[in-house]
Amino acid sequence: xxxxxxxxxxxxxxxxxxxxxxxxxxxxxxxxxxxxxxxxxxxxxxxxxxxxxxxxxx
Numbered sequence: 001x002x003x004x005x006x007x008x009x010x011x012x013x014x015x016x017x018x019x020x021x022x023x024x025x026x027x028x029x030x031x032x033x034x035x036x037x038x039x040x041x042x043x044x045x046x047x048x049x050x051x052x053x054x055x056x057x058x
Contacts, residue, residue: 019026
């Protein structure tokens with residue numbers, strides 16, 4: 001039981017330290033960015049929507 005509690009505490013502490021290090025990326029409604037943040041990594045700003053070739057117009 002004590003080992004599980006220690007592991008849970010370690011995970012919580014690691015999560016807290018990660019949040020503190022990267023808290024600017026977790027802010028909602030930040031006006032410091034020129035563009036809204038996009039999910040998917042550095043190429044997301046080049047992403048666009050494509051229709052599926054399997055869909056028929058009919």
